Amino acid sequence: MKKIFVFLIFLLAMSITMIGCSSGTTSDENENTGDSSDSSSSDNQGGDGASAGSFTYWYPWGGDSETWDEWRMEKYEEETGVSIDAVYAPPDGGLSNGKLLSAISGGNPPDLVISNDYALAYGLAAQGALEPIDEYLANAGFSEDDVLEGFVPLMKQEDGNTYLFPQDSNVNLLYYNVEMFEEAGLDPDQPPQTIEELDAAAEALTKVEGDEIERLGFIPWLDAGDGSYLWGWVFGANFFDPENNQVTLNQQALIDTYEWMDGYAQKYNPEKIKSFTSGFGGAFSPDHPFFTGKVAMTVNGNWFANALKLYSPDTEYRVAAIPSPEGGRENATTFGTNVFLVPKGAENPQAAIDFALYGSKQDILADNINTWRSISIWKETTDAIEWENDHVYDMVLDVAASSNSGHPALTSIAGQMADELMSLRDSVIYNDNNVADLLQAAEEKMQKEVDEN
Amino acid sequence: MNTERRNLRNGLLFISPWIIGFLFFTIYPLFSSLYYSLTKYNLITEPEFVGLQNYRELLFVDDVFFTVLGNTMYMIFVGLTLTTIVTIFIAILLNTKDIKGMSFFRVVFFIPTLVPFVVLAILWIWILQPDSGVVNSVLGLIGIEGPGWFASPKWAKPGFILMMIWMSGNMILIYLAALGDIPKTLYEAASIDGANVLQKVFHITLPMLRPAILFNGITGMIAIFQSFAEAFIITNGGPDNATLFYSLYLYKNAFQYFNMGYASAMAWILLIIALTMTLIFFRLSKRWE
Numbered sequence: 001m002k003k004i005f006v007f008l009i010f011l012l013a014m015s016i017t018m019i020g021c022s023s024g025t026t027s028d029e030n031e032n033t034g035d036s037s038d039s040s041s042s043d044n045q046g047g048d049g050a051s052a053g054s055f056t057y058w059y060p061w062g063g064d065s066e067t068w069d070e071w072r073m074e075k076y077e078e079e080t081g082v083s084i085d086a087v088y089a090p091p092d093g094g095l096s097n098g099k100l101l102s103a104i105s106g107g108n109p110p111d112l113v114i115s116n117d118y119a120l121a122y123g124l125a126a127q128g129a130l131e132p133i134d135e136y137l138a139n140a141g142f143s144e145d146d147v148l149e150g151f152v153p154l155m156k157q158e159d160g161n162t163y164l165f166p167q168d169s170n171v172n173l174l175y176y177n178v179e180m181f182e183e184a185g186l187d188p189d190q191p192p193q194t195i196e197e198l199d200a201a202a203e204a205l206t207k208v209e210g211d212e213i214e215r216l217g218f219i220p221w222l223d224a225g226d227g228s229y230l231w232g233w234v235f236g237a238n239f240f241d242p243e244n245n246q247v248t249l250n251q252q253a254l255i256d257t258y259e260w261m262d263g264y265a266q267k268y269n270p271e272k273i274k275s276f277t278s279g280f281g282g283a284f285s286p287d288h289p290f291f292t293g294k295v296a297m298t299v300n301g302n303w304f305a306n307a308l309k310l311y312s313p314d315t316e317y318r319v320a321a322i323p324s325p326e327g328g329r330e331n332a333t334t335f336g337t338n339v340f341l342v343p344k345g346a347e348n349p350q351a352a353i354d355f356a357l358y359g360s361k362q363d364i365l366a367d368n369i370n371t372w373r374s375i376s377i378w379k380e381t382t383d384a385i386e387w388e389n390d391h392v393y394d395m396v397l398d399v400a401a402s403s404n405s406g407h408p409a410l411t412s413i414a415g416q417m418a419d420e421l422m423s424l425r426d427s428v429i430y431n432d433n434n435v436a437d438l439l440q441a442a443e444e445k446m447q448k449e450v451d452e453n
Numbered sequence: 454m455n456t457e458r459r460n461l462r463n464g465l466l467f468i469s470p471w472i473i474g475f476l477f478f479t480i481y482p483l484f485s486s487l488y489y490s491l492t493k494y495n496l497i498t499e500p501e502f503v504g505l506q507n508y509r510e511l512l513f514v515d516d517v518f519f520t521v522l523g524n525t526m527y528m529i530f531v532g533l534t535l536t537t538i539v540t541i542f543i544a545i546l547l548n549t550k551d552i553k554g555m556s557f558f559r560v561v562f563f564i565p566t567l568v569p570f571v572v573l574a575i576l577w578i579w580i581l582q583p584d585s586g587v588v589n590s591v592l593g594l595i596g597i598e599g600p601g602w603f604a605s606p607k608w609a610k611p612g613f614i615l616m617m618i619w620m621s622g623n624m625i626l627i628y629l630a631a632l633g634d635i636p637k638t639l640y641e642a643a644s645i646d647g648a649n650v651l652q653k654v655f656h657i658t659l660p661m662l663r664p665a666i667l668f669n670g671i672t673g674m675i676a677i678f679q680s681f682a683e684a685f686i687i688t689n690g691g692p693d694n695a696t697l698f699y700s701l702y703l704y705k706n707a708f709q710y711f712n713m714g715y716a717s718a719m720a721w722i723l724l725i726i727a728l729t730m731t732l733i734f735f736r737l738s739k740r741w742e
Contacts, residue, residue, distance in 0.1 A: 096709055097708065098704070098707065098709075101497070101708055101711075104496070104497060105496040105497060120709070123711070127495050127497055127498070127711050128497050128498050129495075129497045271600075271601040271604060271605045271606075271607075272601070274583075274601060274604035274605070274692065275583030275584060275601040275602075275604045275605070276583075276584060278582065278583060278601075278603070278604050344497065412711075413710070415709050415710065416709070419705065419709075422691070423517075423691075423693065423694050426606070426693035427693055430606050430692060431693065449710075452493065453711075
């Protein structure tokens with residue numbers, strides 16, 4: 001009796017362990033079989049391209065963007081019979097929090113990921129974590145010649161293969177409050193175009209009484225200006241030279257960028273500025289300093305117009321291209337491009353790419369642009385776009401078409417370099433440290449990373 | 454088979470699920486991380502053996518590493534010390550027997566520990582909001598201009614210390630239990646000898662709490678070395694790297710910079726530091742006896 005009891009316990013223990021250890025593989029196998037049967041059945045149905053079936057799709061957005069993407073997925077499933085296993089993967093498709101990398105190295109990656117962080121995605125491709133997609137794009141009838149030139153370098157790596165497929169893009173613009181401009185005696189029809197004019201306008205718009213800041217005209221590192229690459233790019237810097245594989249941080253354009261920022265820091269005290277503007281909510285909340293009137297001008301993405309409509313409909317504002325210094329990049333922006341990628345080891349890459357290309361179909365693309373004022377990556381535009389004579393969208397198109405706009409720092413270490421530049425900037429604005437020395441040290445450090453990769 | 458051997462076999466069988474789990478999910482990762490710490494590894498391509506290069510770089514080249522270590526040590530030496538003083542003080546107050554409704558107050562101090570980290574982090578962004586947060590508003594009422602807290606490189610760490618104290622209900626609970634174990638006769642004898650309250654605290658309460666202080670000190674230190682979520686959510690290491698703590702930098706290296714080997718080396722250095730500090734704690738505590 002006792003022996004039987006011991007044996008049963010042993011059996012139970014072993015089976016629990018086996019189940020624990022093997023759950024991953026069993027579910028994988030199920031998925032595999034599911035995939036193959038699905039794909040054959042929908043092939044018969046004559047889906048969109050050569051392949052169909054089911055695939056896993058990670059997307060980073062919540063809220064209205066998620067609703068929009070769900071609408072697109074539903075429409076696609078209806079039209080093609082393909083089933084999409086969609087997974088919400090914040091904040092950027094699982095790129096910055098290790099979710100995607102773990103899934104790839106664990107041998108269980110999704111088939112398709114869309115990310116709002118193209119720089120990290122580019123880094124992943126350079127590290128060899130992504131599948132080249134040329135073949136699948138060709139099968140789906142894609143031609144590179146149809147894409148705007150500004151997006152092609154982002155898609156490709158040194159080996160000549162394509163790894164990223166852009167869905168759409170965003171630009172950054174200067175938003176300014178018309179009422180405050182008039183109140184300060186500035187002409188809202190003549191927004192600042194140079195850095196000198198921006199500084200002068202900021203000065204005129206700022207209200208400080210004694211020690212209390214009531215309103216700031218402009219803060220360089222607010223909103224999109226907080227990004228590591230934007231101002232450097234506008235000032236004319238090239239962070240990386242892909243031909244010689246050289247990190248180029250210690251250059252006059254970047255010295256000027258950070259010294260200019262330091263000017264604001266020394267004038268108003270960076271801690272005070274940050275305290276003054278650190279509301280709880282981001283752009284999609286009524287608490288944003290541009291909505292509450294704490295700042296008169298800010299640099300932000302084209303989607304900010306939508307946030308203004310929702311949370312601060314009474315603010316009268318206009319947009320202009322980001323002011324640039326002499327010798328800098330006029331009428332320029334860094335793009336905020338959303339990219340599709342296929343992780344290494346994906347099981348159904350063709351189905352994934354077919355879906356990615358579905359977003360460029362006329363009606364889907366137009367709906368995307370009409371909802372988000374985003375920018376198409378295609379040379380040919382569609383008639384279904386409704387933003388004609390909209391002053392924000394006119395400016396968006398103008399800046400997007402500018403040859404000065406681009407994707408800076410396309411390198412395997414873009415993410416790390418962004419962090420490095422962020423802490424460099426903090427070191428300058430909080431401690432007034434020497435910019436050139438810091439840039440030289442950062443350049444050497446990043447070069448070492450590049451050489452090792 | 455004799456009884457002893459049979460008992461041994463049965464015992465091993467009973468704990469076999471744990472043994473297997475321990476081997477696969479603790480021992481194997483532990484030693485594989487030791488191996489990876491000697492390699493250049495990005496999780497995707499094959500690891501490449503580089504010897505002690507990662508350790509050399511961390512200890513002699515990477516200046517951020519020392520900033521990070523300094524931030525974490527600050528939290529241990531300043532933060533943990535303050536937390537220990539405050540929690541013992543609160544525990545002594547909560548141990549007062551002759552006040553009605555004391556159990557209510559005990560619950561009040563324990564409740565914050567039930568709040569999940571993420572909720573807690575977002576709550577504290579609000580509490581320490583420089584412009585309109587509760588803390589600065591109250592300070593404003595008594596004429597003090599509150600600092601920038603998480604917006605200031607000087608005040609961000611003290612902000613995290615406030616959070617740490619707020620959620621130290623577990624520590625208070627352990628001190629309360631330890632206080633309950635101190636024999637009343639000691640206090641009675643001291644009273645007869647004419648000792649005042651402070652003398653009783655310093656000569657009876659604190660020495661008798663020593664094992665609890667040691668336990669809370671070690672677990673608190675390890676918790677600080679591991680703390681990640683709060684800084685990740687509230688400041689992401691900024692401003693000016695003031696809140697870039699050890700685990701956060703380790704995570705960034707592993708998953709954002711693709712330096713898994715480097716991150717593994719950091720983890721091993723962390724283990725050695727934590728081990729050394731634990732041994733020092735033990736030594737000091739013995740000397741105190």
